[in-house]
Amino acid sequence: MLLFDDPEQARPTISRGRGVYLWDSSGKRYLDAVGGVHVVTIGHGVEAIADAAAKQARMVAFTSTRQFVTEASVRLADTIGALLPDPLKWVYFVSSGSEATEMAVQISHRYFTARREPNRTQIVGRWNSYHGGTVVGASIGGHRLHRERLAPYLLPFPHINTPHCARCPLGLRFPSCSLRCADELADVIEREGSDSVAAFMAEPIVGTTGGAITPPVGYYERIREICDEYGVLFIADEVVTGFGRTGLNFGFSHWRVTPDIVVCSKGMTSGYAPLGAVVVHARVIETLRAAGVSPGLRSTYSAHPVSCAIGLAVQEYVVKHDLVRRCARMGSYMMTLLKEMRDEVCPVTEVRGKGLLLGVELAVANSDRKPFARNLRVAENVANEARAAGLILLAGSGTPQSIAGDHLVISPPYIITEQECALVVEILKKSIGAVAERLGIT
Numbered sequence: 001m002l003l004f005d006d007p008e009q010a011r012p013t014i015s016r017g018r019g020v021y022l023w024d025s026s027g028k029r030y031l032d033a034v035g036g037v038h039v040v041t042i043g044h045g046v047e048a049i050a051d052a053a054a055k056q057a058r059m060v061a062f063t064s065t066r067q068f069v070t071e072a073s074v075r076l077a078d079t080i081g082a083l084l085p086d087p088l089k090w091v092y093f094v095s096s097g098s099e100a101t102e103m104a105v106q107i108s109h110r111y112f113t114a115r116r117e118p119n120r121t122q123i124v125g126r127w128n129s130y131h132g133g134t135v136v137g138a139s140i141g142g143h144r145l146h147r148e149r150l151a152p153y154l155l156p157f158p159h160i161n162t163p164h165c166a167r168c169p170l171g172l173r174f175p176s177c178s179l180r181c182a183d184e185l186a187d188v189i190e191r192e193g194s195d196s197v198a199a200f201m202a203e204p205i206v207g208t209t210g211g212a213i214t215p216p217v218g219y220y221e222r223i224r225e226i227c228d229e230y231g232v233l234f235i236a237d238e239v240v241t242g243f244g245r246t247g248l249n250f251g252f253s254h255w256r257v258t259p260d261i262v263v264c265s266k267g268m269t270s271g272y273a274p275l276g277a278v279v280v281h282a283r284v285i286e287t288l289r290a291a292g293v294s295p296g297l298r299s300t301y302s303a304h305p306v307s308c309a310i311g312l313a314v315q316e317y318v319v320k321h322d323l324v325r326r327c328a329r330m331g332s333y334m335m336t337l338l339k340e341m342r343d344e345v346c347p348v349t350e351v352r353g354k355g356l357l358l359g360v361e362l363a364v365a366n367s368d369r370k371p372f373a374r375n376l377r378v379a380e381n382v383a384n385e386a387r388a389a390g391l392i393l394l395a396g397s398g399t400p401q402s403i404a405g406d407h408l409v410i411s412p413p414y415i416i417t418e419q420e421c422a423l424v425v426e427i428l429k430k431s432i433g434a435v436a437e438r439l440g441i442t
């Protein structure tokens, strides 16, 4: 029997996918406005990708990187390197985002071993962030409910606030705040001892757990300065934001920074196969080599040939159809529609995000954005209502301050059309209206 996290919720059997649509076995159609979970970029059912998978499986389905490479894995690594700033070119493939987070932590450790700074073991995370479902991911991540579930096993990593100007956790205003939220990183490093902090990890734009919370101008530049000042590595978790999702190849490129390690996954294969990667700065690899320290990475399915062939075919498809630019264009269009909705629909207090990673925040009207009581499950109710109407959205909860707080995330495949964007917003608006009326929160 298949086991689910929430067995109460019924799951229809999906029998077909094409473009932005999925059909279940009863013939009901769904507009997949979150690409599964921010995964599908090129749309469902692209024949060229199925062909690339079959071709690779026929040639050779599996070899181990302990003995061999394949043309697909070498070419995909080079393709990813070419999407990133020059020094970020060393790619280690894994099978998921969580595994990529784990490898980023292990590489950081090897780097500081090579530098003879073995006490640098702390990884600084941010409240409200998500870096994977494993113990390491949850230890760096800052979603309070996820952390509660794994509490006895969590590593004691420190956290700073997630920058969210509309709800500044420090009660300040941008730009007069002078990016105090970024300076919290320096405070934590000073508090922990600069010889004990290895890395700072952040999603450039926070995905599901934050509902596309987007830091202000200058934030990551200041973070980079602090990391450089204290010799701390900056790890960008691009699992959601990578491969064009925010309208640029990688989310950090909205700021003028280059991370030391990039963690990525979802959009790499658009979900046609599981695949993740850590991409490491040349300086880190050179330090390991100079000290004769190996990165020490272990994963049976690293650079799985079929997954890599699929990743390569997907990235070629993205370029051929100019989909990153299309994502930026459709994102702006959807954002315009969402802003119109915000001005008309009471419980919508903020719309945010970049490209096709967009968040819609719901809070008590005329209350300075007071969150609804969590037991109302407002966001979940809206997502369920939308699903009944044939629209798939993701519901999220929590603000940097508490577990209460409701938001919906919209992250459709980049091939979505203007008419489909309009349909998404129309169903969303009706769903919010229906739930608001039913719960008496209008």
Ligand code: PLP
Binding pocket: 037, 096, 097, 098, 099, 101, 130, 131, 132, 133, 203, 207, 208, 237, 238, 239, 240, 265
């Ligand atoms: N990092 C971020 C930002 C994510 O959103 C996720 C998953 O949603 C992960 C890491 C973990 O990826 P996976 O679920 O593939 O292990």
